[in-house]
């Protein structure tokens with residue numbers, strides 16, 4: 001290995017995580033990895049804390065979480081330092097993205113959890129003599145396994161509905177970015193959340209796999225490959241799992257689109273967080289009549305973007321860790337070799353020291369290239385010309401993924417009709433990525449992009465057992481189907497069957 005390669009791929013120390021700043025490659029922290037015994041103990045401690053927490057009312061839990069929010073606000077600069085040191089993100093994206101989302105989500109869940117988890121009255125269609133309702137109960141200790149691209153949102157942010165539902169939470173953050181969640185949990189404890197209610201267990205992948213062995217539920221965000229392993233392991237214990245996985249999200253630009261809005265949306269939607277967003281615009285299909293105009297607008301806007309260090313006034317930061325940078329390089333090189341044209345970018349930024357890849361626009365791309373089929377997760381915009389909306393839809397659905405998508409057209413009605421034909425968990429019309437910020441709206445994938453939803457009612461009920469209570473209203477001595485059996489009762493049921501269920505009979509009876 002060359003010296004540079006060794007700097008990028010230092011040998012892994014089995015029991016210590018080394019966190020590096022991707023913008024400068026400096027060593028930021030060395031953190032002991034939690035082993036199996038540590039995971040088991042964390043879950044046991046969480047179980048004790050959960051008993052206390054579950055006995056509190058929603059109002060009490062909400063009050064403590066709001067105090068946690070105050071602590072985040074008061075310590076925003078410290079958090080921004082920590083997040084910047086392990087991701088290199090521009091400060092604007094940290095304050096306006098990571099911290100803003102979590103603060104907003106605390107208020108949302110603190111306010112709405114009680115309504116989402118209220119007892120639900122059920123009216124039986126047949127057994128009218130029964131009063132029925134269902135109730136929600138916390139699962140116990142929820143394990144959250146998160147990725148590195150949003151190390152605060154996808155760890156601490158994910159924990160919020162689980163906590164409001166009455167669970168304890170143990171977070172296994174990515175080995176690449178563990179400090180963000182660790183500092184978040186420290187602030188939560190300082191704000192008065194019960195000790196060990198929200199814990200962080202830094203470690204490599206195996207620490208995550210131990211969490212699957214001990215927690216009562218796993219909420220996983222990450223790659224399809226790891227998600228499959230987590231689901232298989234959880235299946236052995238029959239514990240519930242939700243999987244928020246990767247995407248290859250298409251953007252469709254129709255000939256009647258507002259091209260300025262579409263180009264602005266494309267550049268932001270594809271390049272936000274250096275493209276390291278599960279729902280980022282990963283491939284673009286443009287109807288032929290507006291293709292040239294759209295491409296030139298996108299290229300012009302991309303050329304104006306500024307890339308640099310977190311504290312500078314920049315739009316785009318680095319890739320977060322070396323394998324991600326190498327994947328982007330591989331995809332662009334392969335596309336080039338198969339005939340793609342690089343209109344801008346297409347290389348590491350030679351003027352910056354860390355893992356910076358220049359914002360890139362590619363044309364002449366096809367579905368034979370990885371750049372149009374596999375998740376790139378980088379600052380690359382591959383644009384393809386299509387004959388019409390039908391071809392765009394066919395190509396958009398030609399993917400194992402189905403996280404989000406977007407359609408750009410001035411005809412909003414048609415946009416919504418086409419949206420229903422896209423195989424994705426969410427489709428935006430004349431917008432992109434924004435559905436994540438609408439905490440009321442279910443968010444999650446179809447096909448290989450995942451199982452389960454965050455946000456909305458599903459986003460908190462998934463952290464609960466739903467149980468049903470049935471109460472007899474009449475208090476008769478017996479029921480018609482209870483013992484003893486008799487020929488008369490058999491004959492009665494025999495006569496009832498056609499009366500109740502034979503097509504036409506019920507209507508005749510009702511006149």
Ligand code: NDP
Pocket residue numbers: 145146147148149154172173174175176203204205206207208209212221222223224225226227229230243244245246247277278375377403445449450
């Ligand atoms: P990975 O799947 O590599 O890792 C995710 C987490 O799982 C990490 O904490 C990782 O630890 C841990 N892990 C690794 N192996 C195991 C195992 N065997 N058992 C349990 N846990 C394990 O994903 P990335 O961190 O690379 O994240 C990027 C991916 O996340 C992309 O595909 C992206 O699309 C997806 N994502 C999806 C989102 C969604 O909402 N659908 C949102 C954001 C990202 P370690 O890091 O130590 O290896």
